[in-house]
Amino acid sequence: MAQYKSRKEFLQDNPRATAFAALAEATRQQNEITDKAIPLKPGQLKDKEVIIVGSGVGGLTTAYELLAQKSGAKVTVLEAQNRTGGRCLSLRTGDVLTEDANSKLFDSEPGEPQVVRFKRPTGDAEPYLNAGPGRIPSSHKRLLHYLKKFSVEVEVYIMNSESNLVQKDKSFGGEAMVYRRLDHNTRGWLAHMVYEEADRLLRNPKLGINQDQIKNRVEELQSLMISFGELDADGKYAATAGTPGFEDGKTRAGYKELPGVAAGIVADVLSFDSLLESKFWESTRFYQPVDFLWQPTLFQPVGGMDQVQHAFAQQVAALGGDIHLNSPVKKIDWCEDTKKFKVYVSQVGTEDVIEYKADYCVCNLAMPFLKGILSESLMRKGKSGFEGRFKDALHAVYVAQFTPTKAPGYKPRKDKYVPHFLANTTKVGWQADRHLWQGSPINPATGSVEDSEVGVVPIFGGISWTDNDIQQIWYPSTAYQDKKGVLTGAYNFDKIAHKWGKMPIKKRLHHAREHAKKFNEKFGEGLDDGLAIAWQNMPYIKGGWAYWQAVGESEYATNQYNAISQGSGIYDENSDTYSIPCFFIVGDQISSLPGWQEGAIAAAIKVISRMAKPELEIAPLKRLPDTRLMVEGI
Structure with a gap:
């Protein structure tokens, strides 16, 4: 059984949960924050080396934009597996x-x-x-833009069929019920009740309806309910196949015998009592198809979701970037003499390690892996290495993954399950x-279907x-x-x-x-x-996606997220200052669309903006989106 049977239960336990985080307003006049993509200038990163760890959609987007914008950077993507794409996997x-x-x-x-x-x-x-992502909402304009640009054909993904x-x-005795029957019987009964109580309901002062307009509004509401619930002219809900030869049936909830030569036999109306008793909406995500992200039209690439990363990888190669497969990163360090990152990669099947050097390092790994990869000098307490807020935020993520009961504000769940950062x-x-x-x-001899399918x-x-x-x-x-x-x-x-x-x-x-x-x-x-x-x-x-609620209570978790989203510079002892940001994390894990490829792309675009104008910070989120609403669809 899922943690929450219904959205009502979820909201009672999580009154501040939001499906989409509200972005803070970007300061237009000052150069403190920005929420708009800023392109790199041609040649801005000439002779710079950029290492991207991980070839998920976020890493590939970063690589593509660095090359497509002619930044001048040498771009190398290091991928641990024998394929690109990360969680974007088609089998x-x-x-x-x-x-x-x-x-x-x-x-x-x-x-x-x-x-x-x-x-x-x-x-x-x-x-x-599609073992990973399986659909693309029509609101995910960045991803759809890239697919069009890369000539990746898409087709409609059907989220819901009645x-x-x-x-x-x-x-209902365990019997599988047809969606349209539950949906439209419920609408019909609700419309029936609203029709009968229209006058009383509209006199509620909270609705702000002028009393001299009540009569008109009652008529309008009743008219709406007839259309909304498929009521008869008297406001009653009763399904009927209609008069033979006339289009006057009330049939949204379906048939027991489909119409053809005859008018058909309409499915019996489920009583409102039986609908309520069934609790069909609890623990089934029945209404997920009408939530914003899942509303029609959704898409899928023709031939499999992995067409997404294949297209990105081909573009990266065509533009001069390198993607090295079977190249798991074992350690990331900083060389104070050269002011470059040292990235150590093991070779599959041997004990040998290859060292790469880079001016910028972009990690598309799930953040908890960095605990075993980032060097002690980068993560040491004090001024050395990364900026303090960045190190603190990464430590908060490590706690959420490895010792989540120690996260600030942790509250044990009733079912005793302890969620981690990686869901x-x-x-x-x-x-x-x-x-x-x-x-x-259809049987050609009889012109009919099996009795069980009538x-x-x-x-x-x-x-x-x-x-x-x-x-x-x-x-x-x-x-x-x-x-x-x-x-x-x-x-x-x-x-x-x-x-x-x-x-x-x-x-x-x-x-x-x-x-x-x-x-x-x-x-x-x-x-x-x-x-x-x-x-x-x-x-x-x-894991499937980042679950930021495991990091701690809302304000604390949001602060850690905002710190990581800025990336980090490296402390320089000689000048007693930090360099411009040169280490970044990408992926849907650091976006306001966790669990979605669009989020991974958005995170990559923000990193490009940060590289283009490092003095401008990314617009912070006021509150983090709750992945249970954004991905699981409670």
Whole structure:
């Protein structure tokens, strides 16, 4: 069970939680802060060397902008893995997925490898699973701009189909209910009640309606409710297929028998009492599709989300940048004589270490990894090394990851789970025949469908919801005519994901299949070639996104975030001052859009601005966004 069953519970415990952090106003007249992107001047970084640690979207964006803006810098990206992209991972047949044996950041051993074995019937598109990011909101203009610029084709991602299902063990006898039925029956009953009580409701002084306008407003509200809830002319809610030959049905909630030659048979109206008793909105994220980030239209790159990093990596290479794969950074130090960073990289399969030197270092690693990478001289107390506020903020992040119960303001949760800075999240992928959700073909001899599918509208894309551990099932949003399709068979967070991450792969897949059977036994049995990924176990990543609420109470955590977002200079003993900022952290972990690729891009743009005009600080956030609202969609 998730920590919070409903948004009501969440807001009661977190009254100050915000989905989007309010940015402080940028000072226009002074050069203290800026919230606008500032481009580098051509040649501004001539003969400078920039090392970028990590080739996630944030690191690749930084590399691309340094090169595209003709800064003159020599840009090298060091990537520990044998691929670019970080958490942006698409899996295809023949790929091998290997988690670490546990979620420890350091000294963990490889776990059991999984080979992707998706089948590709003749005529089908190449199957793939987006194991990381799976959708791009239309509000993420920076990412969409880059994809257009790089000629990456996108297609619509279906977040919600009214044909999707909602299943709860203790609601409606455990039967999976069609989304449209719950949605529109609820709207109908609410509209029915508002219609009847319109006069009384509008006389509430808090609404500020002039009393001499009450009669008009009542008529207008009642008219609205008829449209909103599909009421009849008398303001009553009653579904009907309508008069044969006339378009007068009340059918938003669906049918028991689909219309065709005849008018069809409308699904029975669920009583308002049964809807309330079911608590269909609790623990199911039923209304997530209407939250801002998930509202239509959403997109996905054609052929897999990894087209994002491939495009960036190609651009970096074309512009003269270097990306070195299989190059895990072991240590970052500072050379006082040369005034350069020394970055030590181990060579896979040997004990040898290669030393790189750089004037600027940009880290796209998850911040807790820096605890084992940054040298003592950079992090020592006092003036030496990084700026004091930067060091203090990094230490706060380390506490949130390694000893979170010691974070300022820590409050034990009722369920006794202790969240860390790097959030837990797991996914499961399956391949199956599409007829299991898109419906069986019509029998040419009888011209009809199977009896079990009479009244069932096929599912084309979208998400089905449950209060069980799998939380959600994503249906493919493309290639609808293919024989087979790849589904996301589980996507969970927090305590559930933590528990799943400790399970063997086979046990996770078994649980995912058993929970899928609750939607439909045949559907669950038909799921094949499963894959499971716990992001907290993935090497060099160890989490789904940054959970800043683990750092401490709101004001304290926000201050640490703002300190890190500025980057840091290095102390110079001779001048007793700090250099201009030359060490930066990027990624969605240091953005107001945690868990989203757009956030990683925004963080990179801010670093470019800081390099372009180091005397200007990044606009601080007044309050941090809560990733439970921004990513998990409570």
